[in-house]
Amino acid sequence: MSAILEVSPSLSVAGRTASGVRRARVGLLGCGTIGRAVVAAITEHPHLNLDCIGALVRDTNRVRADVGAPLCTDPARVIDEADVVVEVLGGVEPARTLVIRALERGVPVVTANKTLIAAHGPELRELAHRTRTPLLFEAAVVAGVPFVGAFARRPVLSGVSALTGILNGTSHFITTGIERGADFADVLRSAQANGYAEPDSSADVSGRDAAEKLTILLHLCGASSVRVEQLCRRGIDTLSANDLTAARALGGTIKPIAHASLDAGRPGSWVGPAFVPSTHIFAQFHGVTNALHLQWGTDAPVLFAGPGAGPAVTSATILDDIVEALTAKETDTFSIGADSRRADRQTLDLSSAPASQWFIRLSGATFAPDQVAEFLASRGLTALHVESNGFGIAAITATASWRVATETAEALTSIGATVTLLPVLEASR
Numbered sequence: 001m002s003a004i005l006e007v008s009p010s011l012s013v014a015g016r017t018a019s020g021v022r023r024a025r026v027g028l029l030g031c032g033t034i035g036r037a038v039v040a041a042i043t044e045h046p047h048l049n050l051d052c053i054g055a056l057v058r059d060t061n062r063v064r065a066d067v068g069a070p071l072c073t074d075p076a077r078v079i080d081e082a083d084v085v086v087e088v089l090g091g092v093e094p095a096r097t098l099v100i101r102a103l104e105r106g107v108p109v110v111t112a113n114k115t116l117i118a119a120h121g122p123e124l125r126e127l128a129h130r131t132r133t134p135l136l137f138e139a140a141v142v143a144g145v146p147f148v149g150a151f152a153r154r155p156v157l158s159g160v161s162a163l164t165g166i167l168n169g170t171s172h173f174i175t176t177g178i179e180r181g182a183d184f185a186d187v188l189r190s191a192q193a194n195g196y197a198e199p200d201s202s203a204d205v206s207g208r209d210a211a212e213k214l215t216i217l218l219h220l221c222g223a224s225s226v227r228v229e230q231l232c233r234r235g236i237d238t239l240s241a242n243d244l245t246a247a248r249a250l251g252g253t254i255k256p257i258a259h260a261s262l263d264a265g266r267p268g269s270w271v272g273p274a275f276v277p278s279t280h281i282f283a284q285f286h287g288v289t290n291a292l293h294l295q296w297g298t299d300a301p302v303l304f305a306g307p308g309a310g311p312a313v314t315s316a317t318i319l320d321d322i323v324e325a326l327t328a329k330e331t332d333t334f335s336i337g338a339d340s341r342r343a344d345r346q347t348l349d350l351s352s353a354p355a356s357q358w359f360i361r362l363s364g365a366t367f368a369p370d371q372v373a374e375f376l377a378s379r380g381l382t383a384l385h386v387e388s389n390g391f392g393i394a395a396i397t398a399t400a401s402w403r404v405a406t407e408t409a410e411a412l413t414s415i416g417a418t419v420t421l422l423p424v425l426e427a428s429r
C-alpha cells in the first residue's frame with residue numbers, strides 16, 4: 001500500500017493538514033459489513049490522509065453501533081462533495097444510477113459490487129473512459145488477491161485462452177466439509193455460524209456469485225457481450241458425500257469450479273462442481289481459499305491464489321483502489337480495459353460446457369460395472385476408469401461433448417438411475 005497519498009492536482013481536495021499534505025474526502029455508498037470495515041480501515045491508516053465525509057444508508061433511525069462516519073439518506077451529499085466514492089450497496093439499483101452520477105461528475109468510483117459490474121461493467125467502463133474518471137473494482141472478484149487491475153490494463157495477460165477458478169469461498173468451504181464426511185445442510189450451517197456464508201446463501205450455493213465473477217473476468221478478456229445468465233451453471237446443493245467418496249476412489253476430489261474456454265475450436269463455460277484430479281494444483285486448496293488459473297495456448301499457466309473475501313481483506317483492497325483512483329494521471333486508460341472488445345470473442349457460444357472428460361456416478365439402480373461401461377460406450381462415452389463400492393458405480397470417461405454426456409445421463413435417468421455428471425478439469429501443466 002502507498003505510504004503517503006499525494007492527491008492528483010486535477011482532483012479537488014478537502015483541505016490540508018498542519019503539515020500541508022492534502023486530505024482526500026471519501027464518500028461511502030452503503031455502510032453494512034464492508035462499508036463499516038472501510039471506515040475502520042481508513043481510521044487504521046491515518047498516513048493515507050483520507051476522511052470519510054459520510055455514508056449512505058437506507059435508514060438513519062435504525063439502532064446501530066457507531067460506525068465512525070456520519071450517516072445520511074441523500075446520495076448527493078455523499079457523491080457531490082467527495083474526491084472519491086466507494087460503492088458498497090450491493091445489487092444493481094440504486095448502485096448503477098449512483099455510480100453513473102459520480103462518473104458523470106468526474107468523481108472516481110471504487111466498488112466491490114460484483115452484481116453491478118457483471119451486469120453493467122462494459123457500459124460503466126465506457127462511461128469512465130469517456131469522462132476520464134477512474135472506476136476500480138478490484139474487490140469485486142477474489143477481493144483478497146489483487147489481480148483484476150492488471151487484467152484490465154494488460155492486453156496480453158487478458159488474452160488468455162482459458163480461465164479456471166475457485167471463485168466462491170463459501171461453496172469451497174462446503175465441498176471441503178462434505179469431503180470430510182459432513183452432509184450438505186450441516187456444513188452450510190457451520191459456514192453460516194463461522195461467518196463464511198450469508199444467512200441467505202442462495203447466490204453462493206447456486207453458483208450465481210461465481211458466475212458473476214467469471215462474467216467480469218470474461219468482459220476483461222474481450223468477451224464484453226457475455227451475460228451471467230448465458231453461462232452453463234449448476235449448484236452444489238445436489239452433491240453428496242457419496243460423490244466425494246467416488247471421486248476419491250477415482251483419484252481426485254470435487255470442487256466448485258468456474259471455468260471458461262475462449263478457444264474458438266472448443267468454446268464453453270462451466271460454473272458448478274467439477275472433478276479435480278489429485279495432480280491438479282486446485283486439489284491442494286481447501287476451505288475458503290480462492291484461486292484463478294490462467295492458460296494461454298500451450299504456454300505455462302499463471303496462478304493467483306489467496307483469501308477470497310471477508311471484511312478485512314475486502315476493505316484493504318478497497319483502500320488500495322482508493323489510493324490508485326486518487327493518484328491516477330490524465331494519461332491513464334481509465335478502466336476501459338486493455339482489449340475490451342475483441343471481435344473474435346463477441347460471438348463465442350459459452351452456453352454449454354466445453355468438451356472434456358466426464359465424471360459420472362450412478363446409484364439407485366442395479367448395474368454391474370461392465371454393464372455400465374458397455375452402456376456408456378454405446379452412447380459414445382468411453383469409460384477409462386470404473387470403480388464400484390458403497391457409493392454405487394462411478395467412472396471417468398474419455399473426452400466427449402457436453403451434448404453426448406448430458407444425453408447419456410438423461411438416458412440413464414430414464415431407466416431408473418440417479419446420476420451425478422461433472423466435467424473433469426484438465427490436469428494443470
Ligand SMILES: NC(=O)c1ccc[n+]([C@@H]2O[C@H](COP(=O)([O-])OP(=O)(O)OC[C@H]3O[C@@H](n4cnc5c(N)ncnc54)[C@H](OP(=O)(O)O)[C@@H]3O)[C@@H](O)[C@H]2O)c1
Nearest residue numbers: 030031032033034057058059088089090112113309310314
Ligand atoms: N461481505 C463480503 O465479504 C464481501 C466481499 C467482497 C465484496 N462484497 C460486496 O460488497 C457489497 C456490500 O456488501 P455488504 O456485505 O457490506 O452488504 P450489507 O451488509 O448488506 O450492506 C449494504 C449497505 O448498503 C445500504 N443500502 C442498501 N441498499 C440501499 C439503498 N437502496 N439505499 C441506501 N442504502 C442502501 C444498507 O443500508 P442499511 O444499513 O440502512 O440497511 C447497508 O448499509 C456487495 O456488493 C457485496 O457483494 C462483499
